[in-house]
Amino acid sequence: MNDANTIHIWLNELERALAGLPEASRRDIVNEARAHxxxxxxxxxxxxxxxxxxxxxxxxxxPFIEDFLLSRAITSNHSLHMIKALVTHSARSIVAFLGLTFAATFGGLTLINLLWLIDKIGSPDKVGYFTDSGANNYIGHLPASALGATEQLGPWWYVLTIAGIILSLFLARLCLRLSGFAIVRARSQSA
Incomplete structure (x- = not known):
């Protein structure tokens, strides 16, 4: 195989590897590599x-794919784009790893609050914040062994649970955004 064919094959493979990028960017990268x-x-x-x-x-x-994913995530303001960008960076960036970890933690809190809300709607007398005469506290689903326990929050349980859902979603998105901005800042400082 001659030199021209070897380079041509490598450039075709490069174009396939850059398939997720916009066509103009992909063409510019391949043309620049060809020129070099x-x-x-x-x-x-x-x-x-x-x-x-x-x-x-x-x-x-x-690096071209990672830069594209990160810039798309920052400009699009979509959480799924940010998660995908941070996943690509998480093996080499502690900031990306921590951002994903905290976002997953807050996402888990969102899920727990959502399940509590659904459970409260289904059985309002069995879910909430309860205390009994023995000064025992029960949060969430009331166990069958808790005889004589009274609900302390009443309808405020709904308000607090919805506020918990909103707050944990906000914090999850904030972790994703701050991690993305930190990676962009670190890359611009190192360039």
């Missing part, structure tokens, strides 16, 4: 030697 490779070959390197400096197609494409 052609310059190296024109300087006397073999195609294999020129490609060796670029690494594997996957390694070369990774």
């Amino acid at each position: 490779l052609e310059d190296r070959v024109a300087a006397g390197l073999s195609a294999r030697s020129a490609l060796h400096g670029f690494g594997t197609v996957k390694d070369y494409a990774r």
Whole structure:
């Protein structure tokens, strides 16, 4: 296989690896890589030697894909885009890992509050904040062994549970956004 074919095959693989990027960005990256490779070959390197400096197609494409995912997440303001961007960074960034961890924690709190709300709607006399004469407190679903316990919050349970859902969703999104901004800031400082 000659040098031109080797480079052509590598560039085709690069274009496939960049499939998630917009066409204009993908074309610019491939054209820039082609120009650098052609310059190296024109300087006397073999195609294999020129490609060796670029690494594997996957390694070369990774930063472009990560940058695209992160910039799309920041500009789109969609949580799923931010989660996907942080997942791609989490193996190499403690900030991304912590952001995902805290977002998952607050997401879990959202789920718990949502399940409590559904449970309270289904059986209002069995779910809430209860105390009994023995100074025992019960939060959530009242156990069958808690005889004579009285509900302390009444309808406020609904208000507090809905507020918990809203607050934990807000905090989950905030963790995602702050992590994304921190990664962007760190990248711009290192560049």
